[in-house]
Amino acid sequence: MNAAPIHRAGHRFMLDPAGAVFWPARRALILADLHLEKASFSAARGALVPPYDTRATLDRLALLLRRYAPDVVIALGDSFHDDQGEARLAAEDAARLARFEAAHRFVWIAGNHDQAMGGATMLRDEACVFRHQAAALEAGQIEFSGHFHPKARIATRAGAIARPCFVTDQHRVLLPSFGAYTGGLEVTAAPIRALFPRGGQVFLLSRERVFAFPLAHAAKAA
Amino acid sequence: MIAKITRVIRLQIVNKSKTSLPAQFGDWFAARGWQVRPHQLAVLGAVAAGENALLIAPTGGGKTLAGFLPSLIALADDPRPRLHTIYISPLKALATDIARNLEAPIAEMALPIRVETRTGDTPANRRTRQRSDPPHILLTTPESLALLLYQPEAADYFADLAVIVIDEIHALAGTKRGDQLALGLARLHALAPAALRIGLSATVAHPGAMRDWLSPDGVGGATQLVLGEAGAPPEIGLLIAPGRMPWSGHMGLMAAEAILQQIRGARMTIVFVNTRAQAELMFEALWRHNDETLPIALHHGSLDVNQRRKVEAAMAAGRLRAVVATSSLDLGIDWAAVDQVIQVAAPKGVSRLMQRLGRANHRLDEASRALLVPANRFEVLECAAAIEGVAALDLDGDPPRPGALDVLAQHVLGCACAAPFHPDQLYAEVCRAAPYALLARRDFDDVVRYVEDGGYALAVYERYRKLFRDSEGFLHVRHARIMRQFRMNIGTIVEAPVLKVRLGGGRGGGITLGEIEEYFVTMMSPGDTFLFAGRRLVFQGIRETTVMAADGGTGEPKIPTYVGGRMPLSTNLANRVRAMLHEPAQWRHFPDQVREWLELQAWRSSLPAPDDLLVETFPRGGRWYIVAYCFEGRQAHQALGMLITRRLERFGDQPLGFVATDYVLGVWCAREPHDIARLFEEDMLGDDLEAWMAESTMLKRSFRNVAVIAGLIERTHPGGERSRRQVSINTDLIYDVLRKHDPTHILLRATRADAAHGLVDLARIAGMLARARGRITHRRLKRVSPLAVPVLLEIGREQIRGGEAEDALLAEAEAEALLAEAGFAGDIASSVHLA
Structure with missing residues (x-):
């Protein structure tokens, strides 16, 4: 397993192939869009999808917590699929999450799905801002955000391959969704393209490493 | 194989010649100049005896009428309003067509019988009315029947049901639609225990299993097997386009002019192709040569229903000279006087080919005329094998499988x-x-x-x-x-998400041409040209769930492809191809180029023997290639490719990739592989396979x-x-x-x-590896052999999927992108392409 380093505003950030960013200088682990309890949300609407999504997401989170032993975990919003999600947690999942929170400081930023749960709307640390959805930036700011669940489609000699990805330029880092049941939005879609007017890079997730491509490369897969 | 089928037939054939038609019906037959056929009487006899009947007869034998005679006769006698008969067909269009065909006897004999269709296309108000006031005969599909059965009033609705006719039963049994219908029939049996079943089918490989499928107890009880007379054997020829026979490719476009020539010589031709993309391309190619503007149309499953109905109506009215079609015209619909069928590219299976040949068989005693057009050298062999297979009635078809x-x-x-x-x-x-x-x-x-x-x-x-x-x-x-x-x-039926294609659509204007799969649309940008519904279109963009397009467009068009478009080669046909390769006496009908190609192979390497496995290894462009002539079908070869690659990895031979066709598996490595016998040992079907299957x-x-x-x-x-x-x-x-x-x-x-399917393919691999034990012919060559050329040409054209393979492909694409950025225009992946 290899994380890919990127450098922004004099800091080094590691893009982990599991879909999280680690900031060594602050020992901070950054993730977006966990969408916990999405399955039970669907179940209430008649689609009895397997109820293991929270467990699967927490399993992957546990691996990252072991790997990086972060001081702080910054969750960039939509951590629960809906405002009642926390109340639906199975007892053992709730206990596990509480153990994580006892061992690491968690900053829960509010997203559009879990707005009523009372998370902060934004976090600042030096030049870095952390929020759910990308917004206008001041000069010199570096922004970490989620919300869009970016995925990129890359042409290969045997057809196009689509994977969740990070999207970055000099100012923004857009994180893929960390949830087990979350889909994605192509980076060619207008809302994502508008955030990167001068192009950028995509980093596609896989088991062992991330694969880097110019954003323009993902724009059109023939 | 033939002997086995005829034995089954003799044991179970039923001939109740004592049954006869009521006078009214006898007169009607006579007025039409028809004679009632023995199998029509046999079905009537079975029903009279309170038994179910499976009628297996070739197209053109009055099969449909045989299915309806018992109901028409009973209803002529007792026309009280009630749902007496339901007819189930796999196609909506077929139900509509049958309704039209039943009009004639009902009108001419002035029978007081009401016939109606009920499908997904039936308007809601009519469906509601049909529930309170059903017709005597309801023509429907398995899905519409299921909807009726799952209504709370189903028990009352079906209480008087007397006959259930199931048409084209071979197209349903053995599929999930067939499973659903079988469950529906079991339900009907509970609701209306007296209702009898009549199954209608074209020739099938396993008639006994089909009879079990139809029977009310699931094991063949109270069900008679009725066999229609065999039709005249078809006349099938090979059509070889002049010029060079291609090494690879599956479209057969080079034959367009020769095909057009044949179209000129017949009244009405169906040009069958294997995929919708091929249909679009062949249609365009035919029109490029169609100087006298013969009316030639296009028909495939993604075209808008109205467009398809127009083509069918034009066919029925004799206004067309040819239709380029996919399996959308394989079944049913017998009204058009088709007198020639042309199959372009590999037929893939004998049963499938026979079904298609039947389209030109509107009279039982007339031979249907057909031509096969191979698209490449290997397909010459496959077409020749298929002609033999049809002559021998060597039907393929999976044995029954458990319900899903x-x-x-x-x-x-x-x-x-x-x-x-x-x-x-x-x-x-x-x-x-x-x-x-x-x-x-x-x-x-x-x-x-x-x-x-x-x-x-x-x-x-x-x-x-x-x-x-x-x-x-x-x-x-x-x-x-x-x-x-x-x-x-x-x-x-689960389909990939699709978008409608609309031509010239201003505000609400324009026409709907059909549907293309969403994933194809994601690969297009506004201004791109694509080929669809026989037109060259410019992609303008997506509005809601509709693709907006305009006529015109320049540059090389893209062609929509559809998931699951390719059929694997049937085992029967594979065996025949293998046998043919080893029998130079059979090559005399082949074009010179193909014969020379095979002779050259015999001289430079060997020809694969029927029971041996020929494996060639040779260096090329700094790599070592392994080509194995397994003839087990593309999917089986893909599974085998994955297994062989893993094994090469363990041997330290550094495998780099593999490619599979219906005939051959090709693998390439950084080092020369030596232990070929060990490489193909049976024990590879172990844990690796389980893991690979799960990820696939x-x-x-x-x-x-x-x-x-x-x-x-x-x-x-x-x-x-x-x-x-x-x-x-x-x-x-x-x-x-x-x-x-x-x-x-x-x-x-x-x-x-x-x-x-996958497991069947694995069984094919297992069988092949067992056969090959101790019988591997390894040829270590200095360069590529003639027979290996086609598979090397496939490299880069096929789709590879699955976790590890995808990562390898991404790594390759990443390296290329980096090189491009650094100013190298090199194309690493395609450096193996042949000149």
Whole structure:
């Protein structure tokens, strides 16, 4: 397993192939869009999808917590699929999450799905801002955000391959969704393209490493 | 093989010559100048004796009339208003067509009989009326029948049912639609025990199994097998286009001019192709040469229904000289006077080819005329083998398989929507359907539990249950919303998401040409040219769920492709091709180029022997290639390719990739592989395989279908996209999570059973490896052999999928992107391409 380093505003950030960013200088682990309890949300609407999504997401989170032993975990919003999600947690999942929170400081930023749960709307640390959805930036700011669940489609000699990805330029880092049941939005879609007017890079997730491509490369897969 | 089929036939043939037609019907036959055929009387006799009948007869033998005679005669006698007969066909169009055909006898004999169709296209008000006031004869599809059966009033509705006619039964039995129909028939048997079944089918490989399928007890009881007279044998020839016979490719476009020549010589030709993309290209190629503007049309499953109906009507009216078609014209619809069938590119199977030949067989005693057009050198062999196979009536077709559990899950919820059920009773009923005759009670109970609350090991969905049990053990649906949701999701056909294509659509204007798959659309940008519905179109953009397009466009067009378009080669045909390769005496009909190619192969390497496995190794462009002539079909070769690559990895030979065709597997490595015999040893079918299967795209695609059919996730309904996207969950993600946390869940079991194709392919590999033990002919060559050229040309053209393969491809693409950025225009991947 290899994380890919990127450098922004004099800091080094590691893009982990599991879909999280680690900031060594602050020992901070950054993730977006966990969408916990999405399955039970669907179940209430008649689609009895397997109820293991929270467990699967927490399993992957546990691996990252072991790997990086972060001081702080910054969750960039939509951590629960809906405002009642926390109340639906199975007892053992709730206990596990509480153990994580006892061992690491968690900053829960509010997203559009879990707005009523009372998370902060934004976090600042030096030049870095952390929020759910990308917004206008001041000069010199570096922004970490989620919300869009970016995925990129890359042409290969045997057809196009689509994977969740990070999207970055000099100012923004857009994180893929960390949830087990979350889909994605192509980076060619207008809302994502508008955030990167001068192009950028995509980093596609896989088991062992991330694969880097110019954003323009993902724009059109023939 | 032939001997076996004829023996079955002789044992079971029934000839009740004592039966005769009532005078009114006899006069009608006479007035038309017809003689009632023995098989028509035999069906009548079976019904009179209170038995079911399976009629197997070639096209053009009055099969449909045989199916309806018992009902027409009974209703002429007793026309009290009631639902007397239902007719089920796999195609909506066929139901409509049959309604038209029944008009003649009913009108001419002035029978007081009402016939109506009921399909997905029937307007809602008519459907409502049909429920309160049914016709005597209702013509429908398995899906529409299921909807009727799952209504609370089903028991009353079907109470007087006397006859069930199932047409083109071979196209249903053995599929999930067939499973659903079999369950529906079992239900009908419970509601109307006296109703008799009449099955109609073209020639099939396993008539005994088909009879079991039709019978009310699932094991062939009270069901007679009736065989129609054989038609005249077809006249089939090879059509070889002048010029060079291509090494590879499957489109056959070089033959367009020669095909046009043949079209000129016939009244009406169907040009059959294998994929919709090929249909578009062939249609365009024919029109490029069509100087005298012969009326030639296009017909495939993605074209808009109205466009297709127009083409069919023009065919029926004799206004067309040719139609380029895919399997959309394989079945039914006998009104057009087709006098020639041309099959372009590999026929892939004898049964499939015979079905297509039957399209030109409107008179039983006339031979149908057909031409096969091979698209490359290997296909010359395959076409020749298919001609032999047809002459020998060497039918292929899978033996019956157990019914699918996802279909059963849908049925269980459907039954609950109709009325509360007791699991013991429903289990007994389900077991009377042949596909479920051997269903274990445990599997049935697991399916019921799945329908109740998802059936997960982690029981947290108590409050979201769909069914509840009353004190007597009956299961009830929890609320009306569940029934509504269920009715929106009935059926076993799962299609990839599609977008409509609209031509010249200003505000509400324009015409709908048909549908293309969403994933193809994501690869286009505004201004791109694409070929669809026989037109060259410019892609303008997407509005809501519609692709906006205009005529025109420049540059090389893209052609929409569709998932699952390619058929694997049947085992029968593969064996014939293999045998043919080793019999130079049979090459004399081949074009010179093909004969020389094979002779050159014999001289430079060897020809694959029928029971040996020929493996060649040779260096090329700094790599070592292994080419194995297995002839087991593309899917089997793909599985084998994955296994061989893993083994090469362990041997330290550094495998770099592989490519599979229907005939051959090609693998390439950085180092020379030496121990070829060890490489193909049988023991490779172990753990590797299990792991590979679980990861494979095939299983994920199967899971998606299972999840939709079993009602785990909702179907995509056109227009409903936007709101759905919020809740819908990608089934690949569900599959991964479920496999890890609940590996024995019923849906995973259903998925594994579903991948039966894959398992059949594995059986083919296992058989091949067993045969090859100690019989591997290894040829170490200095360069590529003539027979290996086609497979090397396939490199880079095929789709590879699956975790590790994808990562390797991404790494390759990443390296190329980096090189491009650094100013190298080199194309690493395609450096193996031949000049």
